[in-house]
Amino acid sequence: xxxxxxxAFSLACTLSGxxxxxxxxxxxxxxxxxxxxxxxxxxxxDNENGARLAVDEINARxxxxxxxxxxxELLSEDDQAEPxxxxxxxxxxVDAGVVGVIGHLxxxxxxxxxxxxSDAGIPQISPSATAVSYTAQGYKTAYRxxxxxxxxxxxxxxxxxxxxxAKKIAIIDDRSAYGQGLADEFEKAARAAGGTMVxxxxxxxxxxxxxxxxxSIKGKGPDLVFFGGMDxxxxxxxxxxxxxxxxxxxxxGDGVQNLNFMKLAGLDAEGAVASSPGLPxxxxxxxxxxRKRFEAKYGPIQLYAPYxxxxxxxxxAAMQRADSADPAKIxxxxxxxxxxGVCGPIKFDAKGDTQGGAVxxxxxxxxxWRVLETVK
Numbered sequence: 427x428x429x430x431x432x433x434a435f436s437l438a439c440t441l442s443g444x445x446x447x448x449x450x451x452x453x454x455x456x457x458x459x460x461x462x463x464x465x466x467x468x469x470x471x472d473n474e475n476g477a478r479l480a481v482d483e484i485n486a487r488x489x490x491x492x493x494x495x496x497x498x499e500l501l502s503e504d505d506q507a508e509p510x511x512x513x514x515x516x517x518x519x520v521d522a523g524v525v526g527v528i529g530h531l532x533x534x535x536x537x538x539x540x541x542x543x544s545d546a547g548i549p550q551i552s553p554s555a556t557a558v559s560y561t562a563q564g565y566k567t568a569y570r571x572x573x574x575x576x577x578x579x580x581x582x583x584x585x586x587x588x589x590x591x592a593k594k595i596a597i598i599d600d601r602s603a604y605g606q607g608l609a610d611e612f613e614k615a616a617r618a619a620g621g622t623m624v625x626x627x628x629x630x631x632x633x634x635x636x637x638x639x640x641x642s643i644k645g646k647g648p649d650l651v652f653f654g655g656m657d658x659x660x661x662x663x664x665x666x667x668x669x670x671x672x673x674x675x676x677x678x679g680d681g682v683q684n685l686n687f688m689k690l691a692g693l694d695a696e697g698a699v700a701s702s703p704g705l706p707x708x709x710x711x712x713x714x715x716x717r718k719r720f721e722a723k724y725g726p727i728q729l730y731a732p733y734x735x736x737x738x739x740x741x742x743a744a745m746q747r748a749d750s751a752d753p754a755k756i757x758x759x760x761x762x763x764x765x766x767g768v769c770g771p772i773k774f775d776a777k778g779d780t781q782g783g784a785v786x787x788x789x790x791x792x793x794x795w796r797v798l799e800t801v802k
Contacts, residue, residue, distance in 0.1 A: 453499045454491075454751045456481065456741065457519035458734075459512070459529035459539070462504035465632075465658035468686050468728050470531055473553060474502050475724040476734030477528045484742055491751055498742070505530055507631065509538045516542040524548060525751050526741045528734055533557030533575075533603035534631075543567050548753050549760055551741055553733035556680070556703065557607040561777040569760060571737050571772055572730075573703035573783025575604070578679055579611020581785040581801045582652070582701050586612070586677055587619035589787075589798075590699070592650035596625040596643040596674070598636075598663070600655035605631070608679045609654030616652075624648050629663075631656060636663045637670070644672040656681040661690025668694045675699065683788055683795060684729045695790045699798070704769050706786050706797050707732065712768035736767035 458477045460470035481500045489496050501522055503515035512535035519527060520542060526549040530536040536555035543550040544565040552560065552570045556578060561568050586592045595616055599609035613623060624646040627639045640663070643651065651667065651674045653660050660682035667676070676698045678687075683700035691698065707713040707727065716732055724731075741756070743765055748755035765772045773781045787798040 452494065452496050452751075454496050454745075455499050455501050455522060455524045456738065457522075457524040457527035457529065458500050458502045459505050459515055459519070459527060459535070460502075460531040461507040461535075462502070464506050466507050466531070466656060469554075469656075469684065469730065470504070470507075472724075472728035472731045473529065473531050473734040476553070476720070476731030477738050478502075479720055479723065479731075480735045480738035480742075484738070489742070489746075491745060491749055496751065505532075505535045505539075507532050507535060509534055512536075512539045513542060515539075520546045520548060525745070525753050526551065526756060528553060528737045528741070530555060531730070533560060533607065536560055537563075537603055540565055540568050546753075547757065549741065549744070549757050551737040553737045554680075554730040555604070557603045558611075559603065559607065561779050565778075567757060569740075569774055569778040571733050571740060571767070571769070571780050573785055574779055575608045575611045575679075577783050578701055578703055578785050579608050579613075580615045581787070582608075582677065582679065583612045583615020583617075583621070584619050585699075585701075585787055585799075585801075586616050586650055586652065587621040590650060590675055590677070592616070592621055592675065592677075594624045594646070594648045595621045595650050595652060596627070596646060596648040597623060597652045597654070598627045598629060598639060598643075599653070600631045600633075600659055601628050602631050602655065604681065605654035605656070607654075608681075609652065612652055612654065612679075629655070629659060631659060633659055634662060636666050640667050640670050640672055644670055648674045650675045650677055653678045653682065657684055657687035657690060661687045661695070664691045664698060665694045680729065685726060686728070688790060688793065688795075696793075698790045699787060700795075701785050701787050702729070703783055703785055704733070705784055705800060706788075709800070710769050711766065716768045732768045736765075736769050736772060739767060740765055740772060 516539035
């Protein structure tokens with residue numbers, strides 16, 4: 427019986443991403459994809475490091491499947507936050523025989539890559555793609571471990587009108603799947619709460635000069651500017667707005683709720699408000715201990731590292747329930763996820779969205795992001 431089981435496991439490894447034996451155990455390949463070059467490198471490395479910490483800790487504890495010792499190998503790829511590049515590296519990981527993918531970071535890269543993973547029958551767990559359309563495609567391979575833009579946009583819109591007292595609102599988005607999706611959800615919620623939209627302008631996720639857009643907006647006298655996009659644009663945008671005398675409150679989503687935004691905006695960041703899906707790191711069940719372990723190896727957390735860490739653990743827990751590295755068996759086990767992660771309890775709904783995602787609002791005060799409130 428043991429010989430048959432060993433043969434079956436060896437065959438499963440051959441078909442399912444296990445490599446040559448190393449230190450007495452087969453290698454199981456897991457993909458990780460994020461922008462590791464370009465303006466979003468700091469966030470991409472944060473995701474990669476969160477995933478790598480989980481892999482290193484699991485390997486240190488030891489992992490067995492089918493009665494055999496196995497070892498995880500993280501194959502990290504750079505999609506440069508570009509949709510076309512995302513599909514190229516996704517195919518590369520499929521060809522490499524990964525059993526699952528942690529990523530991608532951006533919604534605009536996660537969505538096109540998801541079709542390739544679906545066609546290959548490989549589970550994909552994004553730690554940071556929040557666009558509603560990612561899990562709305564109907565792919566049984568697509569999961570995420572944080573709240574989506576419908577939840578985040580609703581919290582932002584209600585907060586803008588109800589807590590910040592915004593009446594005349596201008597919106598700028600970067601036309602990415604993330605930025606546009608979040609801006610649209612924010613607009614719906616803000617209108618429903620009684621806010622008036624005086625402008626909706628567009629830029630892109632490579633722009634550096636926002637003078638024309640901001641000058642047009644200034645003439646319409648908004649008391650709040652909402653930006654749907656990432657910190658490489660959000661920081662300079664706020665700085666330029668202040669230089670033009672546009673002193674409306676600045677509000678953004680998780681794309682700007684990080685250390686780099688404050689660095690880029692400088693002193694002008696003071697008073698900016700942004701949201702981030704999930705609880706503050708200090709309030710996460712495993713947050714303080716995770717931060718200590720992570721920062722000892724990699725330095726300060728930028729944004730999504732705890733979610734990338736949890737995503738790896740979700741994938742590996744599904745492997746353990748399936749007692750297999752076969753992607754089809756992992757996929758069968760994923761809907762049964764019930765895990766206490768660093769970020770909190772993780773369960774999935776029928777679409778692959780995490781259930782009951784919280785959203786936290788922050789404000790820059792004294793050069794630090796300070797918690798305002800958490801909406802559940």
